[in-house]
Amino acid sequence: MQAEQIIILVTPIFFALIGLEYWVGKRRGRNTYRLNDALSSIGLGMLSQVVGATTKLFTLGIYVWVYEHAAWLPLSSDSVWVWVSGLLLYDFLYYWHHRFGHTTALFWAAHAVHHQSEDYNLSTALRQTSSGWIAGWIFYLPMALIGFPPLVFAVVALIDLLYQYWVHTQQIGRLGWFDRVFCSPSNHRVHHAVNEPYLDKNYGGILILWDRLFGSFQDELEAEPCVYGTREALRSWNPWVANTHVYRGLWRKMRSLPSWSDKLRVWWEPAHWQPGEAAPAHDAFDPYKVQRYDPRVPAARQLAAALLFLLLLVGTALFLWWSHQLGLPAKVLAILGLVLGLAGVARLCSAPGPASDAALTSAARHP
Template sequence: MSLILFAIPAFFALILLELAIDSRRKTGFYRVNDSINSLTIGVYSRIAGLARAAIPLSFYPLVLDALAIYEVSATWYWWVIAFVLYDFCYYWNHRFGHEISFFWASHVVHHSSEEYNLTTALRQTSTSLLGWIFYLPLALLGIPVEMLITVGALNLIYQFWVHTRHIPKLGWYEWLFVTPSNHRVHHAQNQCYIDKNYGGVFILWDRLFGTFQEELDDEPPLYGIRKALSSWNPLWANVHVYSQLAKDSWHTARWGDKWRVWFGRTGWRPEDVSQSHPIAKADLSRFKKFDIPLSIHERLYATLQHIGILLITLVFLLNVSALTPIMKWSVAGFIFVSGMTLAAFMEHRVWAHVTEWIRQLAMLGVIISGALPTWLTTSLLVIIAISLPMLWQRKRTSTLVLE
């Protein structure tokens, strides 16, 4: 079982700790709608990862068996070598993820939040299909699959803690390792911070290849992306750049540009498309975070629903190997739809009230079927018992509707 799954309780404990610090300091680095959006995107990524994992785990062993130079043993020094080299490969994977349009379309979801807190760390892509290519050199070296998976998980776990604004610069540690300070730079959209600090664990690669930028005292980071997402929809967060690339590729007249749109430098657009379908450049001097105000009752309702989604996801991930294909698709589908309907609720979509009632009744039906563990049944019954009156009350009192 993945180390990341075991690390999830620690992730949430640290998020609660940061929330407490945020509340005590009154810094306002958390918003309910943004945090739920990030966590839902993280849920999507873990579920989609079950299917994506089959791709590298098919090709990597083939290269390992056919072309490996060494027969690597599980000695401590090989673990250290594998860990360091994995981060080197990660640097290039991450750099391509920013500098080439097709890879950016997948990676952009991680940067689309306009907040920066520990929930942002869990905001991972569901659409990465080619990232495994960057790790094939490790197969040539002879790094076993189990070692690759383990050091990859450790690399990702390390990156969690650097997504915070509550930790200042860390002195000498800044020279060797990725820290909250130099990773805040990476998530900023300020011009001086764009495309900097790609390392996962070691910042040495950025210093070596000229992509390092220190966090400046007189240039506070503005988080998010230049073409703001302006939505809480987790599916749209994963596909909106693909959509724009497809439109540009369709509208441009030159066949060479139809290809370059996808694999050219991020941000490049054909001249004819730029003229016929212009996209306004972001004015950072007038930057304003996307937000749709929620009442206290709406925030409580959304939080309860998300807790229910997280609990269902946890049981799903722990028991996925024992489920039939139909059950896997059904549960995964319910989780994906739940994430989108909850996002619609937070955006005050006119149809979200109806879909939330349907979702609540669907959960009640599953509970009645007796297919869930007792603790999950009890938890969901409590959530439903609290939620239904709140949903009814919102229908009677809500006046703000967006479409």
């Protein structure tokens, strides 16, 4: 069975849990969902899967090639210890991939998509990048070099990804010792927050022990309620804008710099790096003054957006189920169709007129 097919099979569970989280939030008077944001996040997850099904010939292909030509000790997928150590090693490499994803502009440009939502709920978990395939595979080559079979790699990667779903919620509080050993709702809320003490913390996928080991752990503080999103807010529901937002900013910065060494450094330094500046001025940023992007549109527009979205969801599911039998042109067409369709949903969720301050709500009003 293909990884995309497993995703399709667990999708009803994803949606059932989203329904449950919404219901619990409503009952508690602490709803964390907005239709526009949830459609944007889930749509970006659909696009990420469709792009992933198209690019895995490249990403998994590199892994298989390295495994077949340079594996130090081909390991057997019959041994349970190969699976356990494979998952552990994958989680360790994921920690470093994720850490570079925040501290290096090239990798942040891809990973930022996961952080752009100014809400934090289970739909945020599905919000994934569509450009991770360009360079993300580099971090996992040590597994191929050691000799973990491609099947073991693919399965533990899926386990690591699926584990992280449930931690994207504000409805589960602190969990005691669990918060200090495993990635959990509390410590992953910290990871998604833009508050000063929470920046660049808690990268762990399954184990948060990596963060405690390498000095990037931060507990959730009662005096510092999390405010979610990115400091350079996206202010768009469009999937193309979401996926290219940081790349375009870096490209503009690169073109504005005269020196070739600085042009290259743009991609390696943190995204906020400027030549000649020792440290960015973070002090002026007040997370509680952030105005969330939230265009108000008539109910009929929202209904049309939801219906178009459902149509795209069914189309995406059918595509992913059969994608391993499709050729490259059909896959590229599917990507284009989905980008256009989701751009349509985004347009329906955006105010018909020019953006105004009425399109923004205060983050501080929400938990």
